[in-house]
Amino acid sequence: MSGVNALQWLTMTRHGESTGNVAYRAVEGTDAEEAGITERDADVPLTDTGRAQAAALGRWLADLPEDERPTLVVSSPYVRALETARIALAQTPYADPRDPAGLRPKVDERLRDREQGILQGLTALGVERRFPEEAARLRRLGKFYYRPPGGESWADLALRLRSFYRDLEAAAPDGRVLIVAHDAIVVMTRYLVEELTEKEVMEVEKEMVPNASVTRWRRDGQGLKAVCYNDTAHLVGAGVAPS
Structure with missing residues (x-):
């Protein structure tokens, strides 16, 4: 991918803990068919823990060597991601809002979370009970190519x-670019940058991308080389590591 190989650094983070994350954890292992999220997906905010995680991320950014600090920050337009980006940058000396040249997050809608269509807000049990034909189609096609009605497949996400x-x-x-987005965006960026296969990326997807974790690539010769994936050391030190 020439677009990313032209970068010096590509750093990615998932947004901090959101109220949606908490809602899904609350119904995990129960008979609930819905997570009970009332907002549209784009409007789901951070929790207090999520804001603390974003601040810890910002302190990590502030401590980076000067030649690793981001020169551009791009965020998903969704509230939980953009709020994470703004809180994090506020902790850094190179994003002083009083400075007209200070770093500010730009928004790109192509970094939004994967759209679930009619399955939005449902648990796995809810999908099986309410849309058994879709559950069967998912099993037949596989997760990478399955597109829920009104939603996106993982392949669709790769295209955008x-x-x-x-x-x-x-x-x-x-x-040196920092991207603040969602777990699916982090996973599919690995797919593109590291030229993974369908099987390989679906194995990667089985591992949770922790809130406010850091994934990085650095240019080495002609391409980007992986530096870390899902690093949460900055959160552990701040006492706000994801549970």
């Missing part, structure tokens, strides 16, 4: 991210 990264090359040649 290819477009995003092509544009990023023009916007930030030789740049």
